[in-house]
Amino acid sequence: MxxxxxxxxxxxxxxxxxxxxxxxxxxxxxxxxxxxxxxxxxxxxxxxxxxxxxxxxxxxxxxxxxxxxxxxxxxxxxxxxxxxxxxxxxxxxxxxxxxxxxxxxxxxxxxxxxxxxxxxxxxxxxxxxxxxxxxxxxxxxxxxxxxxxxxxxxxxxxxxxxxxxxxxxxxxxxxxxxxxxxxxxxxxxxxxxxxxxxxxxxxxxxxxxxxxxxxxxxxxxxxxxxxxxxxxxxxxxxxxxxxxxxxxxxxxxxxxxxxxxxxxxxxxxxxxxxxxxxxxxxxxxxxxxxxEGDAAGPVVEELTGPGLPHAWVAPARFPADLLRYTPEGHWHLTSPSHEEVFVGRRQQHFFISAQARVDPGAGRAGVELRIDPFHRVTLSVEGDQVRVTASIGGVQAVLGETTVTAPPVLELRTRPSEGAEGTPCQGPDLIVAGVREATGFRELGRLDGRYLSTEVAGGFTGRMIGLVGADAAVRSFVYRGSDDLTDLDD
Missing domain, CATH: 2.115.10.20 (Glycosyl hydrolase domain; family 43)
Structure with missing residues (x-):
């Protein structure tokens, strides 16, 4: 059967x-x-x-x-x-x-x-x-x-x-x-x-x-x-x-x-x-x-006030203690102990786009795709610098960076694997990070999705996508997901 x-x-x-x-x-x-x-x-x-x-x-x-x-x-x-x-x-x-x-x-x-x-x-x-x-x-x-x-x-x-x-x-x-x-x-x-x-x-x-x-x-x-x-x-x-x-x-x-x-x-x-x-x-x-469930997607989920969606969670803390809706009409990400915290939701689709606009003040904040703190890709803004970093076990690397003049729209996305000369890559997908500009998406860095798989990271969980930082105003966050890439075409 x-x-x-x-x-x-x-x-x-x-x-x-x-x-x-x-x-x-x-x-x-x-x-x-x-x-x-x-x-x-x-x-x-x-x-x-x-x-x-x-x-x-x-x-x-x-x-x-x-x-x-x-x-x-x-x-x-x-x-x-x-x-x-x-x-x-x-x-x-x-x-x-x-x-x-x-x-x-x-x-x-x-x-x-x-x-x-x-x-x-x-x-x-x-x-x-x-x-x-x-x-x-x-x-x-x-x-x-x-x-x-x-x-x-x-x-x-x-x-x-x-x-x-x-x-x-x-x-x-x-x-x-x-x-x-x-x-x-x-x-x-x-x-x-x-x-x-x-x-x-x-x-x-x-x-x-x-x-x-x-x-x-x-x-x-x-x-x-x-x-x-x-x-x-x-x-x-x-x-x-x-x-x-x-x-x-x-x-x-x-x-x-x-x-x-x-x-x-x-x-x-x-x-x-x-x-x-x-x-x-x-x-x-x-x-x-x-x-069988229906075809997964397209799904669009936005952070709109004042209540968090059911899907939002945080590791070892309750998300409502870290991400709060303000009277000014936006969310504020805060850490009581001043270290960076993560709040997000499960990646539920093979192909996703997560867009965020954050104002981190004196620190850094952004959007992150992770399995755990040791296996993650972080796209963050600090001052006028946007940087893509990857943490794989004990190894950390900068995948790309750029200078901006205004708070950018940050975007993490997953896309099909690509191999040399058009041959399929062995990995499950590609993780692509960049900024959303008036002319479209500008890529800053990418990572083979194998490094954010359970086979590499171990453990019993899967990928999460969300916000990371210690003190930041979150102006917007949008998750889009589908198992059919054509649903997410720019």
Whole structure:
């Protein structure tokens, strides 16, 4: 069965978890070091998803101060039970254990966290049986080297474990058994997990049992889903969650990456959310037809006051503390500690243009495309100088510069790779930086997009595009994106 080529939620939206309330579906994703945390979406058809906010949108819910890249919030689970939404996740930067919040409205406000300190590990899941018992399942390791998928009964009021944690399944032999989701169909309980690591060996396997705690019998046709060893353009597929529609049919959401370039291939947008039908045969789930999102783009997003768009986030800080709308009708980027800060949104399209006009005063500010602080391209203005710099690991380079007489419109864009004499480049794209003038775009520098790929940078995230600086008036910022370059032609 082919795997979807188009995600339903593009860009950095991995580890999807889905639930249904009435006729509406809701989905959450990992957010790592970015605040606010755990983006949440609504859909009526599992194909078109609209952002409605973030679950962890306040400092009393989300502690990220000093969080390292790819730390923070891992693999949430979203469930609807007894007319209430429940979200549980791991903040690996914060206290040990898990974090549980609830809400009657998925758009918020969500409750203060209930801590589950004795469930040490990642990727927690919640499931309730007919008696109202809540079963907490996660990935971790118990004393004496017992590791795999762990489970205990949870008191959802206090966060206490009511039974001794026990390993219920170790998977089929792939590395890193994780991402468990426990669901019931009829009288049978199914345990979906991820194996093989979240890179090219990623897979979904499944087992079933008569009770939430098993014993579990693995599906004879595992893995249920994997792209390893295939020529599909969507790779690293895994970490799935499933949901039943009102008509009784089932669907599955999962993460994957879209590769670009040649040879090793590269991905730059992060792990994205894909979907597929889920069929059943002889009591086992089977991968069905792809559920694909619409063609991505064109999308235009402008910073207009006074509220920030849902998509805007910042690493280890809340963006509202760094980027504020002023009575004068523009945004002001500020850093309480006077060091440069970044505020932005996910790159969700293969081809983008991000234009910004900033007035940095005595410092420097501009627009930046990054995966992390060590892998980024910055186009900034300082005084009458515009400069393009690249940071790749510990190496920094100036790619180009010019002198201006007035605050310029800065532009970062991504374009198709170009090789020698018209041959395709091995990289995923080109990152091009320049200024927008009356006569059009003037390029100042460019960088092979491989240097801002996950394969080079490592970690679990993808590219972000936004504003950087310590103290600057932001007169305008416009993001344009599409997977079809003709949508962005000048």
């Amino acid at each position: 082919p795997i979807a080529k188009k995600p339903v939620v593009p860009g950095l939206h991995p580890d999807p978890s889905v639930c249904r309330a009435g006729s509406e579906f809701y989905l959450v994703n990992s957010s790592f070091e970015y605040a606010p945390g755990v983006p949440i979406f609504r859909s009526g058809d599992l194909r078109h998803w609209s952002p409605i906010g973030h679950v962890l949108d306040r400092p009393d819910q989300l502690e990220l101060a000093g969080c390292r890249h790819s730390g923070g919030v891992y693999a949430p689970t979203l469930r609807y039970h007894r007319e209430r939404f429940w979200m549980i996740t791991t903040n690996v930067h914060d206290q040990p254990g898990q974090v549980l919040v609830t809400a009657t409205d998925p758009a918020g406000a969500w409750s203060r966290p209930i801590r589950v300190p004795d469930a040490d590990g990642i990727d927690p899941d919640l499931a309730w049986d007919d008696a109202g018992t809540c079963w907490l399942t996660w990935s971790g390791e118990l004393p004496k080297g017992r590791q795999g998928i762990i489970q205990a009964v949870l008191d959802t009021e206090t966060g206490a474990l009511l039974t001794e944690p026990a390993v219920i399944w170790r998977g089929t032999g792939g590395q890193f058994p994780e991402g468990p989701h426990l669901i019931r169909r009829g009288s049978t309980w199914y345990l979906f997990i991820a194996e093989g690591g979240t890179e090219r060996g990623h897979a979904v396997t499944v087992a079933r049992g008569p009770r939430p705690d098993g014993p579990f019998e693995p599906c004879p046709d595992n893995p249920l889903l994997t792209a390893r060893g295939s020529a599909w353009s969507t790779q690293s597929t895994g970490h799935a969650d499933v949901v039943q529609r009102p008509d009784g049919s089932w669907a599955m959401v999962f993460l994957g990456v879209r590769l670009r370039g040649s040879a090793l291939c590269w991905h730059v947008l992060g792990r994205e959310t894909f979907a597929a039908e889920l069929d059943w045969e002889d009591g086992w789930p089977r991968l069905g037809e792809p559920i």
